Amino acid sequence: xxxxxxxxxxxxxxxxxxxxxxxxxxxxxxxxxxxxxxxxxxxxxxxxxxxxxxxxxxxxxxxxxxxxxxxxxxxxxxxxxxxxxxxxxxxxxxxxxxxxxxxxxxxxxxxxxxxxxxxxxxxxxxxxxxxxxxxxxxxxxxxxxxxxxxxxxxxxxxxxxxxxxxxxxxxxxxxxxxxxxxxxxxxxxxxxxxxxxxxxxxxxxxxxxxxxxxxxxxxxxxxxxxxxxxxxxxxxxxxxxxxxxxxxxxxxxxxxxxxxxxxxxxxxxxxxxxxxxxxxxxxxxxxxxxxxxxxxxxxxxxxxxxxxxxxxxxxxxxxxxxxxxxxxxxx
Numbered sequence: 608x609x610x611x612x613x614x615x616x617x618x619x620x621x622x623x624x625x626x627x628x629x630x631x632x633x634x635x636x637x638x639x640x641x642x643x644x645x646x647x648x649x650x651x652x653x654x655x656x657x658x659x660x661x662x663x664x665x666x667x668x669x670x671x672x673x674x675x676x677x678x679x680x681x682x683x684x685x686x687x688x689x690x691x692x693x694x695x696x697x698x699x700x701x702x703x704x705x706x707x708x709x710x711x712x713x714x715x716x717x718x719x720x721x722x723x724x725x726x727x728x729x730x731x732x733x734x735x736x737x738x739x740x741x742x743x744x745x746x747x748x749x750x751x752x753x754x755x756x757x758x759x760x761x762x763x764x765x766x767x768x769x770x771x772x773x774x775x776x777x778x779x780x781x782x783x784x785x786x787x788x789x790x791x792x793x794x795x796x797x798x799x800x801x802x803x804x805x806x807x808x809x810x811x812x813x814x815x816x817x818x819x820x821x822x823x824x825x826x827x828x829x830x831x832x833x834x835x836x837x838x839x840x841x842x843x844x845x846x847x848x849x850x851x852x853x854x855x856x857x858x859x860x861x862x863x864x865x866x867x868x869x870x871x872x873x874x875x876x877x878x879x880x881x882x883x884x885x886x887x888x889x890x891x892x893x894x895x896x897x898x899x900x901x902x903x904x905x906x907x908x909x910x911x912x913x914x915x916x917x918x919x920x921x922x923x924x925x926x927x928x929x930x931x932x933x934x935x936x937x938x
Contacts, residue, residue, distance in 0.1 A: 640700055640878050644675040647868070648693050648704045650686025656819065656902060657686075660735050660866045661705035663898050667889040668882075678705075684937075685775055686710030687721045694728040698871035700878035703732065706869045708777055712921035716929050717775045719936050726922060729869040731914035732879050733886035736904035738864040739839035740781050741849060743823050743832040744815040745808055753836050753856040756815070760791035768794045770808060770816040772801035774937065778817040780925055781838050781862035783932040785817070788857045808832065819864065820846065821903035839863040845903055865907070865921075867914055883911050 647665050649658045658680060665676040681689040690710055696702035711725040742753070750756040760767050771779035774797055786793045796813060798804035801822055807813045809831055820843055826832040827846075836852045837843050840861040852860040868886065870879060889895055890906045899906050928934075 640881065641672050641674045643701065644677060645672065645700070646677055646679050646702050648679050648681055648689045648702065650681060650683070650689030650704070650707075650710050652682045653680050656738060656821075656864065656904070657705050657707050657866055659902060660899070660904070663895060664705075664735060664868070664886060664889065667892075667895060668885060671885045671889060684718055684721065685714035685773070687714050687718050687723060690714075690723050690725075690728075691721055693869075694723060694871060696871050698730075698873035698875075700870060700874055700882070703868050703870050703882070704729070705735070706867050708780075708863070708865050708921060708925075709775060711867070711869070711918055712925045713775045713777075713780055713929070715922075716926050717934065717937050725869070726915075726919050728872050729918075730872050730874045730879055731911045731918055732868040732870050732874075733883045733911070734907040734909050734914045734917070735866040735868060735886070735890070736899050736902075736906050737839065738866075738902065738904045739820055739837050739843045740778055740817045740862060740864070741820050741823060741827070741837055741843070741846070742785075742815065742817050742835045742852070743808070743827065744835060745811050745813075746830070746833055747811055748814045748833070750815070750835065751833075753852055756835065757789045757791060757856060760789070760793060764792045765794060767815070768796045768813050770796050770798055770804035770813045772798055772804050774934070776801075777862065777864040778819070780928060781817040783934065784862050784928050785838075785852065785857070785860070787928060787931055788860055817862075819903065821901075824903070843903070844905055845900060866904075867918070869918075879911050 647661045649661050651657050661678045665678050668676040681692060686709060689704060693702055693704040715723045744750055750759060769782045779795060782793055782795060804816055808816050817838060823832055827834045834849050836855060837849050838852055840853055842851055887908050890908050896906055
C-alpha cells in the first residue's frame with residue numbers, strides 16, 4: 608500500500624471513529640454523569656442570600672452526586688456577569704448557576720451591555736427557595752397600616768421616600784410594584800447595599816423600606832422598626848403574625864426574592880432531571896429546611912417545567928413594572 612493510500616485509510620478510520628461516537632445515544636453519554644466536579648456559579652459576593660443558598664445545596668449535592676460540588680462567586684452587575692459566563696459555558700451539566708429574581712427576571716431588562724434572555728439562554732433545573740420581604744417603617748412614621756400608608760401617599764403624592772439597597776433589587780422592585788398597584792407615587796432612594804439603608808431607617812433619616820425579612824426581624828421584635836405587611840402571596844412561616852399586603856389592601860400583590868438552579872440552555876434533559884430529583888430529595892430533609900428557615904426562606908421545590916413557566920411569568924411581570932415605572936436602563 609502506498610503512503611497516500613495509508614494516509615487515506617487512517618483518515619477514513621478517524622472519520623468512522625467520530626461518527627461512531629456521535630451515534631452514541633444521549634442517554635449513554637450522560638449515564639456516567641457526573642464523573643468530575645460540578646460548579647455552581649453565584650453572581651453575588653459571598654455571604655449573601657444567593658450565596659448561602661448555593662452553599663447549602665452544594666454541600667448536600669456533593670454527597671448525593673458522589674462528586675465535589677463547588678461554589679464560584681462572580682459578582683457584578685446584579686449577577687449579569689455570572690449569567691453571561693454560565694450561558695456561554697458548555698451545556699454538559701458541570702456548570703450551573705444559582706439564579707435569583709434579580710438576575711433572571713429584572714437585570715436583563717436593565718443592563719444594555721448584556722444580551723441575556725433567561726427564557727432563551729437557560730434551562731430551568733430546580734427551585735431552591737423563596738424569601739418574602741417585609742414593609743417596615745420607623746416608629747415615628749404616622750403610618751400604622753398599609754391602608755394608612757396609601758391614604759397618606761394619595762393625600763401628599765411624591766412626598767414619601769422608600770429606601771433600597773440598589774436599583775433593580777427585589778426591595779426596589781417591590782416598592783415600584785406597590786406604587787403601581789396602589790395608584791400612588793413613592794420616591795425611591797438608592798443606597799449602596801441594604802445594610803446602610805436599614806441604618807438610615809433606624810435613625811429616622813428615611814421613613815420606610817421593603818426589606819429582606821431576615822435582615823430586619825430582630826429590629827421589629829425589639830420595637831425599633833414597625834412591620835406593616837409581608838410582600839409575598841402567603842404569610843411568612845417565620846413571622847406568621849404579620850399579614851400580607853394582598854390580605855389587607857391589594858389583592859394579588861406578590862413580590863419576593865427567589866433562588867433557583869439553572870443550567871446552559873442545551874443541557875441534556877437527563878442531566879436536568881437528575882439534578883432536579885436530587886435537589887427535590889435534599890430540600891425535603893429537616894436540616895436543610897431549618898437552615899433555609901433561619902435565612903427567612905421557604906423551600907419551594909417543583910419540576911423543571913414548573914420552574915421554567917414561573918421564570919417566564921416573572922420576566923413578563925417585572926418587565927412591565929420597569930416599563931410602567933419608567934426605570935432607566937443601566938450601562
